[in-house]
Amino acid sequence: MDQQIVRKLTAIVGEKHALTEFEDRYCYSFDSTFINAMPDLVLQPGSRDEIAAVCRVAYEHDIPVVTRGAATGLSGGAVPVKGGIVLEMTRLNHIIEINTVNRYAIVEPGIVTQNYLAAVDQAGLFYPPDPASSKMATLGGNISECAGGPHGVKYGITRNYVLGLEVVLADGSIVQTGNLVDGDMSGPDWTMLFCGSEGTLGVITKIMLKLTQKPQAKQTMMAIFDRIEDAATTVSTMMASGVIPTTLEIMDNSTIRAVENFLNIGLPVEAGAILLIEVDGDPKAVEKHVQHVMKVCQDCKALTVKAAKTTKEADALWKARRSVSPACGKINPTKISEDATVPRSRIPEMVAAVREIAEKYKLKMVIFGHAGDGNLHPNILSNKHDKEEMARVSKAVEELFQAALKLGGTLSGEHGIGYLKAPFLVWELGEEGFQFGKDVKQAVDPKCLLNPGKMFDYRAS
Amino acid sequence: MSEEHVQEQWKKQLVKCIRCGTCRSVCPVFKEENSENTTARGKVQLLEGVVEGNVKLTPILQERFNKCLLCKACVKGCPSGVRTDLLFLSARQANARKNSLPLVKRVAFKGLTFRKLFDTGLRFGSVMQNVFMKKSADGRGNQARFNIPGSGLDLRRIIPPLADKPLRDRIPEKITGENAKGKAVFFTGCMLNYIYPEAGEAVVNILRKNGWDVTVPSDQACCGTPAFTSGDQDTGRKLAADNVRVLSGDYDLVITACASCGAALKNEYGEIIQDEDTRRKWEKISAKVMDISEFVEKFGDPGLFGPLPLKITYHDACHLVRGMDVSKQPRQVFAAVPKLDFRDMKDADVCCGAGGTFSMVYYDLSRRINDHKLDNAADTGADYLVTGCSACRMHITDGLSQRGSNMKVMHTAELIDMAYKSGENQKKGGK
Numbered sequence: 001m002d003q004q005i006v007r008k009l010t011a012i013v014g015e016k017h018a019l020t021e022f023e024d025r026y027c028y029s030f031d032s033t034f035i036n037a038m039p040d041l042v043l044q045p046g047s048r049d050e051i052a053a054v055c056r057v058a059y060e061h062d063i064p065v066v067t068r069g070a071a072t073g074l075s076g077g078a079v080p081v082k083g084g085i086v087l088e089m090t091r092l093n094h095i096i097e098i099n100t101v102n103r104y105a106i107v108e109p110g111i112v113t114q115n116y117l118a119a120v121d122q123a124g125l126f127y128p129p130d131p132a133s134s135k136m137a138t139l140g141g142n143i144s145e146c147a148g149g150p151h152g153v154k155y156g157i158t159r160n161y162v163l164g165l166e167v168v169l170a171d172g173s174i175v176q177t178g179n180l181v182d183g184d185m186s187g188p189d190w191t192m193l194f195c196g197s198e199g200t201l202g203v204i205t206k207i208m209l210k211l212t213q214k215p216q217a218k219q220t221m222m223a224i225f226d227r228i229e230d231a232a233t234t235v236s237t238m239m240a241s242g243v244i245p246t247t248l249e250i251m252d253n254s255t256i257r258a259v260e261n262f263l264n265i266g267l268p269v270e271a272g273a274i275l276l277i278e279v280d281g282d283p284k285a286v287e288k289h290v291q292h293v294m295k296v297c298q299d300c301k302a303l304t305v306k307a308a309k310t311t312k313e314a315d316a317l318w319k320a321r322r323s324v325s326p327a328c329g330k331i332n333p334t335k336i337s338e339d340a341t342v343p344r345s346r347i348p349e350m351v352a353a354v355r356e357i358a359e360k361y362k363l364k365m366v367i368f369g370h371a372g373d374g375n376l377h378p379n380i381l382s383n384k385h386d387k388e389e390m391a392r393v394s395k396a397v398e399e400l401f402q403a404a405l406k407l408g409g410t411l412s413g414e415h416g417i418g419y420l421k422a423p424f425l426v427w428e429l430g431e432e433g434f435q436f437g438k439d440v441k442q443a444v445d446p447k448c449l450l451n452p453g454k455m456f457d458y459r460a461s
Numbered sequence: 462m463s464e465e466h467v468q469e470q471w472k473k474q475l476v477k478c479i480r481c482g483t484c485r486s487v488c489p490v491f492k493e494e495n496s497e498n499t500t501a502r503g504k505v506q507l508l509e510g511v512v513e514g515n516v517k518l519t520p521i522l523q524e525r526f527n528k529c530l531l532c533k534a535c536v537k538g539c540p541s542g543v544r545t546d547l548l549f550l551s552a553r554q555a556n557a558r559k560n561s562l563p564l565v566k567r568v569a570f571k572g573l574t575f576r577k578l579f580d581t582g583l584r585f586g587s588v589m590q591n592v593f594m595k596k597s598a599d600g601r602g603n604q605a606r607f608n609i610p611g612s613g614l615d616l617r618r619i620i621p622p623l624a625d626k627p628l629r630d631r632i633p634e635k636i637t638g639e640n641a642k643g644k645a646v647f648f649t650g651c652m653l654n655y656i657y658p659e660a661g662e663a664v665v666n667i668l669r670k671n672g673w674d675v676t677v678p679s680d681q682a683c684c685g686t687p688a689f690t691s692g693d694q695d696t697g698r699k700l701a702a703d704n705v706r707v708l709s710g711d712y713d714l715v716i717t718a719c720a721s722c723g724a725a726l727k728n729e730y731g732e733i734i735q736d737e738d739t740r741r742k743w744e745k746i747s748a749k750v751m752d753i754s755e756f757v758e759k760f761g762d763p764g765l766f767g768p769l770p771l772k773i774t775y776h777d778a779c780h781l782v783r784g785m786d787v788s789k790q791p792r793q794v795f796a797a798v799p800k801l802d803f804r805d806m807k808d809a810d811v812c813c814g815a816g817g818t819f820s821m822v823y824y825d826l827s828r829r830i831n832d833h834k835l836d837n838a839a840d841t842g843a844d845y846l847v848t849g850c851s852a853c854r855m856h857i858t859d860g861l862s863q864r865g866s867n868m869k870v871m872h873t874a875e876l877i878d879m880a881y882k883s884g885e886n887q888k889k890g891g892k
Contacts, residue, residue, distance in 0.1 A: 019496070023521045026510055027496075027503035032480045036506075044495070071497070072482040090495055112486070135486040325481070326540035333476045333541070385476060 001040040001084075005061050009043060009085070012053045017044035017091070028086045031071040031078040032133075033420060034334065034384050039066065039086040046091045048168065048205040055203065056172035058085060064452045065170075067199035069110065069141030072133040074337055075418030077145060077198045081453040087203065089140050096206070098123045103211040104163060104180050109140025109204045125211040128155035131414065132325070140204050146196035148414035150247040150321075153372030154280075155212070157414065159195045166206035167194055170445040180208055193440075198416050199451040201444045215280035218246065219290050220314035223275045223297040223305040224268050228252050228355075228367070231273035232348035234300035235371045238277075239344045243292045248372030249276040249321055252351075255328070255368040259320050262327035267320060271303070275371070276321055324368050332364060332381035336393060340404035341375040341413030353403035354378045361396040363389075375413035401427065422458030467551060468512050474548050475512065477541045478505040484545070487538040489812045489830045490530060498525050501535035501545040508552055523556035528823065530816035530830075531690055533783035547732060550690060557692030565611035566818075570688040570696040576680065576703070580627075583655045587623040594622070601862045613821025619862045621656050621855060628658035632665055634679055641674040642760070643713040648704070648726060650719035651683050652851035660851070660871075663878035664718045664753050670881050671761050673714075678707045684722040687817055689733050701730045705743045715746055718753045718874050720850035721817070724784025726750045752781060753874050754849055758790040767883030768800035773876065774843035775803070776834065776857065777810035778850030791849065791873050798880045804841035808833070815856035831860040838868065849873040 010018040019025060019042035029036045040063075045051045058065045064084025071078040080086050092108035095116065099105070100123055107116060113134040120127045130149035131137060137147070143165070148157040164178025177190035194201055225231040231250055238248065251259070252273050260267040268274065275297070279289040290307055297305040308314035328335050342350045351367065354376065358365035369377030378400060382389050401411050401424050411421050411428050426434040437456040441448070448457055484501035485491055497503040504526065510516030526549055535545045561567070572579050594603035602619040605612070614620070628649055645668050653661035668675045682703040689697025704726070708715055717723035727750040734740045751759075775791060782788040788810065795803040814820065814830030834857065838846050846861075846868055848854055858870045 019498070021521055023507060023516065023519065023525055024496070024498045026507055026516060027498045027500075030480055030506055032482060070482055070485055071480075088497075114486070133482070136482040326542070329477065329479065329541035333479075335479055383476065 001063065002061070005057065005063070006041060008057055009041060009054060012050050012057070013043050013045050017046065018042070019044075028068070028071075028088070029079070031073045031076060033074060033076045033079070035076045035079050035081070035419060037079050037081045038083060039080040040083050042086045042088060044088045044091050048092075048166065048174065051087065051203055051205055052168050052172040052174055054085065054087065055168055055170060058449060059171045059447065062447060062449065064449050065203070066451050067140075067144070067203050069138030069144070070112070070133075070136045072137045073141065073145055073418060074339070074415040075145070075412070076420045077416050077418035077451070077454060079419060081419055084449075084452075090138065092205065093138075095119050098125070098211070100125060102180065104182075105209045105211055107139055107207050107209065109143070109207055110138050113137050113139055113142055120211060121214075124214065126214040127161065127209065127211055129158045129161060132322070139207055139209075143195055143204060143207060144198050145416035146414065148370065148373070148375065150249055150370055152370055152375070153248050154244045154246045159192065161210045162191055162195050162207065163210050164208040165191050165194050165204050167202035168205055169202050170447060170449050174205075175202075178208060182210055193444075196416065198418060198455055200441060200455050200457065201450060203450070215246070217283040217286045218278055218280035219286050220308040220317055221277045221290065221293060221305060222308075222317055223277065223302040224271045225273045225275070225302055226271065227301075228273035228351055229348055230301040231275050232351045232371070234275060234297055234302065235347050236345045237300055238293065238296050239372065241292070241296055243279070243289050245277050245289075245293065245372060246280045247276070247278040248370070250274075250368060250371035250376070251276070251321070251324065252367040254364070254366040255324055258327040258331055258366065259323050262330060263320060263323055265316055265320060276317055321368075324366075328366055328379060328381055332383055334382045334384040336380040336382065336397070337415070338378050338380070338397060338400055339369075339375055339413040339415045340378070340400050340409060340411060341373070342404050342407045342409030344372070344374045346407040346409065347371060347374060347376070349407055350374075350376060350404065350409070353407075354400065357396050357399045357403065360399075361392040363392060363396055365396075370413070373413070374409065398424070417455045419454050419458070422455055423460060425455065425458070464555070467555060471508055471512060471548060471551065474544050475505055475509050477543045478502055479541055480506070481540060483538050483540055484535040487534040489532060489534065489814065490528060490826070493826055493829050494528075499528060501539070501543070504529070504549060504552070505543065505545070508548060518556050518559040520560050523553075523560050526552050526556060527819075530779070530812050530814070530819050532779040532812035532816065534779075534812065537783050550732065553690070553692035554694045555692075562691060562693060565613075566691055566693070570691070570693045573683045573685070573688060574696055574699050576682045579683070583623060584627070587625060587655075590623055597862060599862050599865070601858060613818065615824040617863065618824060619859045621858070623655050624658045626658070628654045628661035629677055629679055631658055631662060632677060635674075635676050636665065636669060637674045638669070638672065640672070642672040644674045644676070644711065645714045645716045645756075646676045646678065646708055646710060646712040647716045648681060648684070648708065648722055649677060650717065650722035650851070652855075653718060657851050657854070657872065660718065660875050663872065663874040664716065666878045667753060667757060667761070667874060667881065668716065670765060673760075676710070676712065681707050684719075684725040685733075686721045686725050686729070689729070690817060694733055697733050698735065701725075701734050701743070702736065702739050705730070705734070705739050705746060708746050709742045712749065714751050714756065715749045716751055716753055716756060718849065718872065720752075720778035720780035720784060721852065723750060723752050724780040727785055729784075750785075752785055752787045752790070752849060754791040754794055754877075755787050757794050757877055761794070761877075763797040765884045766798045766880040767885070767887040769798050769876070769880045769883055770800045770802070771845055772802045772804065772843045773845040773847050774806045774838050774841040775809060775873075776806070776813060776838070776846055776848040776853055778848055778853045779812050781849050782810045787849070791847070794877060801880070804843050806837040806841045808837055813853045813857055815852045817852060820856055827856065828860065828863070831856055835860050835864065835866065839866065844868060845876075846870045847873050847876050
């Protein structure tokens with residue numbers, strides 16, 4: 001990058017917040033995937049106006065701008081594959097307002113999700129999306145990737161809670177979409193244009209979110225199955241039966257064994273699969289729903305169904321779920337987490353397909369995840385330094401996508417398209433659908449400077 | 462160890478990191494600096510770059526690796542079990558070999574290996590310190606009168622004076638009694654010896670009170686932590702060998718009352734000792750190393766405690782909680798002391814920002830990290846902050862002085878000794 005431009009950009013954010021040294025830029029060349037690319041400059045702006053000024057300079061000189069939150073994404077979204085500027089948003093990390101009467105929050109995008117969740121909880125309200133990365137991920141990132149989480153089954157995902165956004169466009173102009181009034185219909189839903197757009201259409205600088213009521217009571221259950229197929233059938237039967245659990249998580253045998261090895265908490269290592277189920281709401285309704293859930297599990301051939309008697313017991317079960325990733329990491333170092341998602345009714349078929357693919361490519365694959373909304377998270381445990389194995393992995397991943405699409409599913413339940421899934425996007429959307437996406441991108445970001453090389457801007461090289 | 466061998470060792474750890482970023486949620490330095498170059502995963506990325514030949518061991522890289530408290534929060538928080546502490550130590554060594562250490566550090570570490578010279582130096586320092594230092598306004602410690610080149614002393618910083626008489630001059634080398642319950646050797650460490658001898662005396666009192674024989678070898682050396690954590694492995698290795706020799710006696714326990722000394726003797730020597738014979742001897746010692754709070758919890762007689770009507774809170778020193786797995790023990794001891802009002806603070810196990818030489822090089826940053834600790838301590842309403850590490854004690858005391866707080870700081874051993882003394886007084890009064 002031209003030194004004069006670097007000086008111009010540095011002047012905008014201040015010397016302390018412009019990282020030019022090679023060693024520092026190297027630390028911004030990655031996210032939570034295994035792809036790397038070097039940025040030319042890292043800027044840590046402190047305000048919307050600084051961001052707009054940076055975008056104007058970048059626009060003038062045709063420099064790519066890659067917006068970055070905590071870079072915990074799993075599709076390569078924050079990796080600057082075409083170089084340029086990495087715009088780190090984490091200095092914009094304030095809560096502007098939490099309104100308990102009208103139940104909304106206005107926040108800056110760089111706030112860590114967990115810190116926001118704690119503030120909402122303190123205010124006596126509830127914000128349901130709870131991605132596994134909430135301890136480090138930012139809300140701006142959650143919206144850009146449209147994050148989900150275990151609560152998604154009952155409460156929906158990030159997109160269901162975004163009321164409006166303030167966005168800086170590629171040329172530095174500032175627009176506001178949506179409104180604090182839930183039900184605003186003054187024109188098309190532009191907010192949704194940016195939600196899940198992964199930094200390819202604009203830089204989100206302010207977020208308006210819907211809040212909801214905290215559930216009064218909840219109850220956790222564990223159902224143990226001989227065969228994973230029965231667990232999968234339970235999920236689809238449950239969802240059809242009318243009672244929607246708050247969370248409905250599945251763990252297959254390999255996952256159970258890995259977690260038990262890791263935690264030693266007495267999980268049933270012989271079981272084909274277990275379901276972790278939580279229901280919440282009014283205490284009386286919860287009681288009724290527990291009975292209902294237990295009956296459905298039994299009807300679907302569960303060996304046993306247990307309700308946690310104490311909060312401690314419930315916590316132990318959720319700890320087991322949260323420990324899946326570290327437990328798997330102990331088996332093989334490189335964990336490739338996929339999120340191909342299918343309609344709930346097709347879960348039994350998807351489970352069978354995943355198992356077949358694992359066998360075909362002789363890969364260690366575990367299945368766990370948010371079964372309740374069809375998001376199974378098949379994870380391939382491999383070693384990135386084993387080139388031959390990685391070649392099999394990439395074939396297996398392709399087939400996973402194909403299998404999901406064949407069942408009427410999608411490439412991404414919550415991790416986004418980014419760079420890694422961009423080659424397959426056309427499979428899901430079709431040629432015309434993909435072209436429409438390109439046209440929209442062209443209209444909003446005509447010079448294609450925002451997070452280039454991703455999603456609709458992907459070109460096979 | 463050859464450069465290649467070192468990198469092979471690195472690779473075993475590097476491959477485990479999945480860049481999930483959990484380290485972002487626990488690193489005290491990252492929370493202040495908010496830059497990926499301070500996170501564990503950022504440093505892992507850099508080391509992977511070194512292995513792949515994309516990143517060179519430049520002075521800038523050396524600085525980035527120095528900007529780490531070695532508090533081990535990332536190690537504990539890492540879902541994939543990456544031993545970032547070992548990696549970063551090794552990286553500091555590689556950097557020190559390539560770029561060398563600052564002259565001041567080189568001279569200081571060399572000095573550590575000449576125990577007698579080091580001892581004489583500090584005694585001389587005790588006499589001469591008033592030339593360079595003046596009493597702080599609140600009388601809690603000393604401040605530098607002027608910028609002392611290479612001392613790493615910020616003019617604002619308030620440090621405790623060197624003791625008039627070091628600990629090891631105050632107590633006999635061997636204290637034995639009849640029907641001893643066991644034989645303990647007390648590794649005092651430098652800070653208890655030269656700066657906080659009263660805390661060291663408390664340790665000896667505790668051991669004696671419980672009927673143990675105590676040996677305090679006069680020829681023990683610095684544990685080596687300042688040297689090997691800075692990347693000077695040779696000095697660290699020399700000091701480790703000296704101490705292994707000194708502690709290889711017929712002892713049942715090796716008692717420590719300094720978090721970093723304890724963690725070094727118990728675990729970290731394993732990473733630096735290469736000589737097989739020394740290693741075998743060290744392994745025997747390692748199994749006997751015990752922090753004084755652990756000793757009291759395990760072997761102490763709670764019946765000896767008298768009432769101690771104090772409001773206290775406790776700070777977990779990094780190298781106690783994560784270096785020696787000592788955290789429950791002091792709390793159990795507090796619970797056993799009658800009338801003691803113990804109030805656990807929020808984030809009690811988060812680093813206080815001292816980090817050894819870290820607080821000299823990055824004084825402002827280490828003060829900001831310390832401020833969170835002091836806020837959390839103040840929120841408990843306690844009058845005393847108790848901790849098992851003299852370096853933390855020094856840094857926290859400085860922080861309290863800076864903000865004009867009345868909170869007092871004491872060593873865990875001093876509190877326990879007070880509880881025993883109260884027990885004695887009660888007994889005397891009762892008779």
